[in-house]
Amino acid sequence: MSGDSGALEADHLPSMETLLTLLNLDYPGLEKVKEAARYERYSEALAELQAYFINRPVPGGFPAHADRTVIPAYVREHCPEELGLVLRTADEVLKQTFLFRFPWDMERTRIPVVFTEKIDWNHVPSGDVEWPYMLNRHRYWIALGQASVLTGGECYAERLCRQMEDWIDRNPLPGDPAGSLNWRSIEAGLRGTNWTKAVSYILDSPFLTGELLCKFLLSLHIHAAYLAASYNGWKNISNWGVLESCGLLHIARFLPEFRLAEEWTVLALARMKSTASLQILPDGMHWEQSPTYHHEVLHCYLEMLHLCHSGGLRADEAVTDAVHRMARASLDASRPDRRQTMTGDSDSSDISTVMAAAALIFNDPVLRFGGGDCPGYDNAWLFGAAGLRQYERLGPELPPLLSRPFPYSGNYCMRSGWDEQALFLLLRCAPLGGGHGHADSLHIDLFAYGKELLTDLGRYSYSNEEPLRAELKRPSSHNTTVVDETDFTEILDTWQFGNIAFPTGVRWISQPGFDYAEASHDGYRRLDDPVYPRRRILFLKPHCWLLMDSFDCSAEHRFRQYFHFPPGQVSLSRDTGVCLTRNAGSANLCVIPAAKPGLAATIEECSVSYEYNQIEAASCAVYEIAGSGTVSITQLLYPLPPGSAKLPVLENVPVYRYTGELVTAAQAEAFRILLPGQPEIIVLICHRLPSLHADSMVVEGIQVFGEVVVIEPGKPGSQAGVIK
Numbered sequence: 001m002s003g004d005s006g007a008l009e010a011d012h013l014p015s016m017e018t019l020l021t022l023l024n025l026d027y028p029g030l031e032k033v034k035e036a037a038r039y040e041r042y043s044e045a046l047a048e049l050q051a052y053f054i055n056r057p058v059p060g061g062f063p064a065h066a067d068r069t070v071i072p073a074y075v076r077e078h079c080p081e082e083l084g085l086v087l088r089t090a091d092e093v094l095k096q097t098f099l100f101r102f103p104w105d106m107e108r109t110r111i112p113v114v115f116t117e118k119i120d121w122n123h124v125p126s127g128d129v130e131w132p133y134m135l136n137r138h139r140y141w142i143a144l145g146q147a148s149v150l151t152g153g154e155c156y157a158e159r160l161c162r163q164m165e166d167w168i169d170r171n172p173l174p175g176d177p178a179g180s181l182n183w184r185s186i187e188a189g190l191r192g193t194n195w196t197k198a199v200s201y202i203l204d205s206p207f208l209t210g211e212l213l214c215k216f217l218l219s220l221h222i223h224a225a226y227l228a229a230s231y232n233g234w235k236n237i238s239n240w241g242v243l244e245s246c247g248l249l250h251i252a253r254f255l256p257e258f259r260l261a262e263e264w265t266v267l268a269l270a271r272m273k274s275t276a277s278l279q280i281l282p283d284g285m286h287w288e289q290s291p292t293y294h295h296e297v298l299h300c301y302l303e304m305l306h307l308c309h310s311g312g313l314r315a316d317e318a319v320t321d322a323v324h325r326m327a328r329a330s331l332d333a334s335r336p337d338r339r340q341t342m343t344g345d346s347d348s349s350d351i352s353t354v355m356a357a358a359a360l361i362f363n364d365p366v367l368r369f370g371g372g373d374c375p376g377y378d379n380a381w382l383f384g385a386a387g388l389r390q391y392e393r394l395g396p397e398l399p400p401l402l403s404r405p406f407p408y409s410g411n412y413c414m415r416s417g418w419d420e421q422a423l424f425l426l427l428r429c430a431p432l433g434g435g436h437g438h439a440d441s442l443h444i445d446l447f448a449y450g451k452e453l454l455t456d457l458g459r460y461s462y463s464n465e466e467p468l469r470a471e472l473k474r475p476s477s478h479n480t481t482v483v484d485e486t487d488f489t490e491i492l493d494t495w496q497f498g499n500i501a502f503p504t505g506v507r508w509i510s511q512p513g514f515d516y517a518e519a520s521h522d523g524y525r526r527l528d529d530p531v532y533p534r535r536r537i538l539f540l541k542p543h544c545w546l547l548m549d550s551f552d553c554s555a556e557h558r559f560r561q562y563f564h565f566p567p568g569q570v571s572l573s574r575d576t577g578v579c580l581t582r583n584a585g586s587a588n589l590c591v592i593p594a595a596k597p598g599l600a601a602t603i604e605e606c607s608v609s610y611e612y613n614q615i616e617a618a619s620c621a622v623y624e625i626a627g628s629g630t631v632s633i634t635q636l637l638y639p640l641p642p643g644s645a646k647l648p649v650l651e652n653v654p655v656y657r658y659t660g661e662l663v664t665a666a667q668a669e670a671f672r673i674l675l676p677g678q679p680e681i682i683v684l685i686c687h688r689l690p691s692l693h694a695d696s697m698v699v700e701g702i703q704v705f706g707e708v709v710v711i712e713p714g715k716p717g718s719q720a721g722v723i724k
Contacts, residue, residue: 015215015218016042017042019214019217019221020037020042020045022218022221022258022259024258024259025037027256027257029056030049030052030257032048032051032052033052036048046210046211046214049210049213049214050209050210053203054204058200059254059256060307060310060311060312061303061306062196062197062254063200063201063381063382063384066384066385067381067384067385068149070384070385070388071380071384071385072149072150074385074388075377078374079376082377083377085101085102086143086147086377087143087150087151089101089143090140090143090144090156093140093143093144093163094156095114096114096115096116098112098113098114098115099112099113102139103350103353104299104349105134105139106130106292106296107128107133107134107612107613108611108613109134109613110613111125111613113131118166119135119163119166119167121135121167121170121171121181122181122182123135124181126463126465127463127465128461128462128465128466128613129463132181132182133181133186136171136191137191138167138191138198139190139194141160141164142194142197142201144156144157144159144160145157145160145197145198145199145200145201145202146201146381148202154205154207157202157205157207157208158205158207160198160199161205161207161208161209161212162207164212165212165215168215171183173222173226177230183226185226185230185231185240186240188223188226188227188244188247189244190243190247191223191247192220192223192227192246192250192251193246193303195216195220195223196220196250196254196255199216200254220251220255221260224248224251224252224258224260224264225260227244227251228248228267230244231244235271235275236274236279238434239279239288239297241271242275242300242301243296243297244271245271245304246268246303246304248264248271249268249269249272249307250303251264252264252265253265253307265313269304269308269315272319273316276301276318276319276323277318277322280322280325280326282325283325283406283407283408284325284326284327284328284329284330284332284406285406285409286326287433287434288344288433288436288437289343289409289430289432289433289434289436289437289438290343290344290346290433290436291330291342291343291344291346291349292344292345292347292349293344293345293346293436294340295330295340295349295351297326298323298326298354298358299354299357301319301323302327302358302361305319305320306361306382309361324362324364327354327358327362327364327367328364328367328399329406330370331351331366331367331370332399332401332404332406332413333406333413334351334370335424335452336415336417336418336422336447336450337420337447337450338351338352338355338370338372341426342456342457342609342610343428343438343440343445343456344436344437344440344459345435345436345437346458346459347458347459347609347610347612348458348611349611352372352376353375353378353379355372356368356370356371356372356374356375356376356379357371357375357379357383358371359371359394360375360379360387360390360391360394363390363394365395365396365397366397366398366399366400368391368394368396368397369398369399369418370399371396399418402415403510403515403539405517407508409430409431410428410430410519411426411427411428412426412428412429412517412519414515414517414539414545416542417542421448421449421450421641422448422542423449423539423542423543423544424445424446425444425447426445426446427444427517427535427537428442428444429441429506429520429535430503431502432489432497432500435495435496438456438472438473438478439478439487439488439489439490439491439501440475440480441475441480441488441489441521441523442480442481442519442520442549443456443479443480444537445479446545446637448589448639449586449587449639449641449642450586450587451587451588452566453565453566453588453589453639454479454563454564454589454637455479455564455565455608455618456477456564457472457477457564457606457608457609458608458610459612460472460607460609460612460614460615462494463494464494468607469494470491470493470494473491475487475488475489475562476562477564478562478564479562479563479564480562481535481549481559481560481561481562482560483527483531483551483558483559484558486524488501488523488533489501489523500523501523501524502521502522503519503520503521504522505518505519506519507519509724511721512541513540513541513710513721514538514540514541514710514721515538516536516723516724517536517537518534518535518537519535520533520534521533529554529557530553531551531553531557532552532553533549533550534549534550534551534552535547535548535549536549536550536708538708538710538723540673540681543638543675543678544636544638544675545636545637546634546635546637546683547635548632548633548669548685549561549632549634550630551631552687553628553629556627556628557626557628558624558625559624559631559633560623560624562621562622563579563620563622563623564606564618564619565581565589565618565619565620566608566618567617568581568582568583568619569582569619570582570603570619570621572603576592576593577599577600578590578592578593578647579591579603579621580647585642585643586642587640587641588639589639589640590637590639590640590647590648591635591638592635592636592648593634593650594634594635594636594650594652594671595652596625596633596634598626599624599625599633600623600625601621601622601623602622603619603620603622604619604620605618605620606620623635629666630687631666632665634650634671634685635650636648636650636673638675646677649673649674650671650672651672652669652670652671652672653670654699655670655684655697656698656699657694657695657697658694658696658697658703659694663697666687668684668685668687668697669684669685670683670684670711671683679712679715680712680713681710681711681712682699682700682712682713683709683710684699684704684708684709684711685707685708686706686708688707690707697709699711702720704720704722705722706723706724707724708722708723709722709723710723
């Protein structure tokens with residue numbers, strides 16, 4: 001050690017000495033650091049290292065210095081709401097007040113937590129461990145960094161530096177990170193992304209001292225080494241593996257000066273390839289059956305591709321194709337208002353910014369349509385001025401398909417158009433999808449004329465101490481059917497299941513005038529008397545849907561259908577069973593049941609959670625009937641545009657064999673549908689696949705042969721079309 005080293009240098013000698021062994025001192029620009037280190041002038045080496053980081057070129061994928069004037073002006077003009085949220089968050093964090101409410105925060109909160117003294121990094125309010133997980137991901141530090149750039153206020157950089165130093169000093173990597181509230185590997189991965197972004201905004205701040213820079217670099221090296229080592233086969237198939245690999249790549253690309261940076265890059269990209277090959281299904285959906293986690297994973301893949309493109313790395317072609325497929329699937333499965341459905345553990349989130357990022361990554365005009373006119377606040381910072389110009393040049397194109405099946409994931413989307421007034425229905429007959437899956441086989445979501453009309457009830461919480469958590473995962477919290485009040489998939493707790501139903505008998509047919517889907521599951525085959533449920537949906541484009549639920553069994557059972565509505569008034573006719581939402585000034589849904597002896601209808605109360613930790617009161621229509629053999633319940637699901645009060649008519653029509661015998665409802669049923677201002681339609685549904693001459697049916701004098709047939713009596717020429 002040189003003789004001019006002072007007390008300050010002695011205090012930081014061990015950490016600086018350690019850091020120098022981790023750096024590649026032959027990296028361009030570190031010549032002065034290397035020279036000082038050679039003669040053990042550690043204070044000088046630290047000062048030169050700080051000067052290097054202040055003046056070095058910004059690594060590709062991080063905000064360039066030139067963008068720090070362009071982007072603030074852009075977001076002030078085009079993203080005032082997001083800008084306001086960032087600045088409010090930054091001001092709250094200045095006061096050690098924490099409220100997690102960014103659009104893609106995985107577990108948002110509604111009640112602020114204030115620390116009047118030191119931050120308790122292990123604080124668990126209301127028994128929900130997701131809160132300290134969110135606290136220790138440090139997404140809000142990006143808000144502090146951006147607020148520093150946006151306002152020029154050093155108070156934001158100072159608070160970021162003080163909180164970062166406090167966290168590093170008080171949260172060393174424990175011997176058992178998995179049991180820690182702040183060192184689970186997923187939090188370490190998210191910090192790798194959030195820390196590098198946040199600090200990129202304040203590298204020239206006087207509050208980021210050389211000593212703190214040294215701590216920051218050492219801590220990120222610990223993070224990267226931990227992420228590199230704590231990986232296994234479970235991570236390959238879990239969203240954790242993607243989030244962790246994204247964080248590792250951010251550290252490696254932000255700090256190429258580390259000796260191991262290239263090794264970490266290779267490792268992160270290899271894991272990106274393995275996770276993409278396992279987690280992204282051939283139809284583009286993420287296997288965990290949750291749109292929220294689908295988009296969290298997609299977001300990470302897009303950021304990793306951006307780091308590759310910006311840093312001159314060649315991304316694996318198979319990965320690029322899979323991620324592109326994933327983005328297209330997001331768009332094709334989105335509602336007309338560009339929000340994701342709340343199936344599985346999901347919130348009601350707008351996916352436009354994810355689509356905009358994907359449009360820029362793939363230069364895809366179809367995804368540009370999904371992104372809308374403005375790429376959004378976060379994308380402005382991520383892609384910079386060049387990205388904004390690219391987005392402006394990239395004209396939008398309508399997706400090539402309206403209705404689309406996702407057969408590998410078990411999701412089926414029916415759509416009348418791509419405008420926000422279009423009609424949309426999602427049918428799910430999917431594998432469970434792990435812990436984030438719900439017991440939602442045969443569930444439907446429905447959206448029309450700018451309004452959500454049937455909804456999943458969301459997730460609300462991950463805490464076992466919250467009874468509503470398990471309740472929202474049960475079949476009765478979904479728009480599906482239940483037999484004898486027995487759950488076809490059993491919910492044991494937040495993450496565990498008992499008996500699990502598997503999809504069966506799925507069929508999808510799409511024609512210009514009709515979409516048809518049917519599906520079943522094996523969840524009731526375990527009963528002493530097995531029951532075989534089947535859901536059939538016929539989209540009479542572009543007006544409405546005919547829904548038939550049927551159940552095959554031997555003994556008598558009781559069957560229930562559930563229809564969950566968004567918050568609002570709902571009326572029910574006790575005489576006819578017709579259920580109608582009463583949304584003043586917006587679209588409504590009319591559920592019209594076909595007449596059926598013994599069919600009862602009631603309205604029950606339920607709760608819907610549009611985001612984590614939020615709950616609202618809503619209503620549910622329940623249709624119930626008992627019977628044996630083949631029992632069916634049929635409804636017309638008719639959306640009404642705002643201000644419309646004209647309702648259709650649904651009538652039973654007798655069915656005969658061609659030999660003249662009347663057919664029972666257990667064999668086949670037909671329904672006359674009279675839509676306002678539209679020609680008459682009759683739909684025949686046979687409960688068995690026609691196989692013999694005697695299975696040729698006659699409806700209203702028209703002889704047909706098919707399992708599902710649409711008859712148009714007033715149509716000239718051929719009046720019957722066989723759907724199936």
